[in-house]
Amino acid sequence: MKLLISSLILLPILQGCGVYNYHKARKLKEELTLEQKRNSRLIKKRDDEYSKLQVLKDSIRFYKDFFKTK
Amino acid sequence: MRILFFIANIMLMFTHCVSRQELASIQQQVAEIKDENYSVKTETKGYIDSQKILKDTLNKLKSNISRVSYKKKTEVFQQHFISDSMKIERCSFATRDEKDTYHYLNYARTKPREFCEKFVIPYWDKKNSYHNSLVKTMMKMEPVNPIFPDFQCYQSAWCHALRSGKTGYTGHARNIDPKTRSKCNSHFMGECCSYGHETGLGIILQLLIDDGVPSLGHRKICLSPGYSVVGISIQPHSVWDYNCVLDFM
Numbered sequence: 001m002k003l004l005i006s007s008l009i010l011l012p013i014l015q016g017c018g019v020y021n022y023h024k025a026r027k028l029k030e031e032l033t034l035e036q037k038r039n040s041r042l043i044k045k046r047d048d049e050y051s052k053l054q055v056l057k058d059s060i061r062f063y064k065d066f067f068k069t070k
Numbered sequence: 071m072r073i074l075f076f077i078a079n080i081m082l083m084f085t086h087c088v089s090r091q092e093l094a095s096i097q098q099q100v101a102e103i104k105d106e107n108y109s110v111k112t113e114t115k116g117y118i119d120s121q122k123i124l125k126d127t128l129n130k131l132k133s134n135i136s137r138v139s140y141k142k143k144t145e146v147f148q149q150h151f152i153s154d155s156m157k158i159e160r161c162s163f164a165t166r167d168e169k170d171t172y173h174y175l176n177y178a179r180t181k182p183r184e185f186c187e188k189f190v191i192p193y194w195d196k197k198n199s200y201h202n203s204l205v206k207t208m209m210k211m212e213p214v215n216p217i218f219p220d221f222q223c224y225q226s227a228w229c230h231a232l233r234s235g236k237t238g239y240t241g242h243a244r245n246i247d248p249k250t251r252s253k254c255n256s257h258f259m260g261e262c263c264s265y266g267h268e269t270g271l272g273i274i275l276q277l278l279i280d281d282g283v284p285s286l287g288h289r290k291i292c293l294s295p296g297y298s299v300v301g302i303s304i305q306p307h308s309v310w311d312y313n314c315v316l317d318f319m
Contacts, residue, residue, distance in 0.1 A: 021088040028096045035103040042110040049117035056124040060131065 161219040168302045170270025171314065175300070176216040178274060179293060182208040189271060190278075200281045204289065208278075214295040220319060222257045223301025227315040229254035230263075231305035234315070238308040240265060258301075258317035260291040265310035273304070273314045291318055 158164075158172045178185040186208035195201045233239070233247060233254060242261055244254045264273045277288040291297070297318040307313035 021090060021093045025088040025093050025096050028093070028100055032096065032100050032103065035100060035107060039103055039107050039110065042107055042114065046110050046114040046117065049114050049121065053117050053121050053124065056121060056128060060124060060128055 157218050163221060163224055164219055164302065165304065167268060167270055167304050171273050171302045171304070171316075172217075172219060172270075172300070174270045174274040175292060175302075175316075178208070178278060179214045180216050182211045182213060182293070189275065198281070200279050200286075203286070204279055207289070207293070211293065214293065215298065217297055217300045217318070220299035220301055222255075223299055223317040223319050224303060225301065226255050226257035227261075227301040227317040228303040228305070230261075230317075231303040231313055231315040234263070234313055235305040235307040240309070240313075258319055260294070260297060260318040262288045262291055262316040262318075264288075264314040264316075265307060266312065267314065268304060268312040273316075277316070292316075294318075 158169055158176075161169065161172075164172065174185075186205060190201070190205055190208065194205060230242075230244065233245065234241075237245070239245065240263070242263065244256055246253050262277050264276050267273045267276055274292070277292050280286045280289045299319045301317045301319075302314065304312060304314045
């Protein structure tokens with residue numbers, strides 16, 4: 001009987017903590033999803049900029065070669 | 071029966087619970103991805119900065135190439151100008167190429183339409199706005215007075231061309247010579263400096279086209295009726311092979 005009473009008092013407290021964590025985790029998961037999307041967008045932008053940089057480097061190499069041949 | 075029902079209810083409520091361990095792992099994941107995003111952002115910024123520097127270098131190279139290719143085209147006109155202007159021919163201080171420069175300058179000033187048809191139109195790059203505006207200006211403009219050599223202007227131009235050539239300087243500032251601590255005289259109202267050409271026609275065409283100078287200052291000076299004398303000096307240049315200074319008065 002004592003065990004039943006003590007569990008009746010303790011269980012809601014434990015459960016309350018669990019629910020709080022659940023809400024926090026849900027928010028964090030939403031944030032994680034957003035950050036993942038942002039990450040893929042940023043990586044795409046980085047790759048684009050990197051390819052532009054390579055094009056510029058190639059052009060400069062081409063023009064420098066042009067001068068060498070002159 | 072009641073106890074079983076109670077336990078089942080409690081179990082159902084616990085399905086909405088998250089353990090602290092699980093929560094910590096999610097927090098760690100979020101922190102990791104934020105760090106990664108920051109590093110990717112920094113990397114992208116670095117790429118953009120490098121691009122700016124490379125773009126500047128590329129523009130400089132392109133402008134140098136346009137000078138070189140134009141020089142190659144004008145090599146056709148290496149022959150000396152045959153003129154009836156004895157005032158220029160009798161000029162004792164000017165070299166053959168400098169005399170040519172006087173002649174071509176006067177040709178452009180006194181017969182702009184003819185000069186344009188003969189020397190500009192055959193090499194007309196229609197994609198280049200500077201070429202287009204030159205053709206438009208020369209075909210419409212009225213002839214202006216010829217311009218003749220002047221010794222004082224020549225001295226001023228010679229000194230500047232010589233010093234610029236030795237030091238590899240590009241510009242109009244009269245710098246102090248570190249050895250003699252002296253400065254070139256400035257005897258001019260308008261000055262044009264040309265780099266990379268040693269022939270009269272090459273110099274005059276470069277100044278008239280004025281590629282890369284939005285104000286078209288050199289073209290305006292060369293075709294201005296406000297000047298009557300000029301000093302022209304062509305000297306070797308340590309960077310551009312040759313430089314020519316024209317001091318107008």
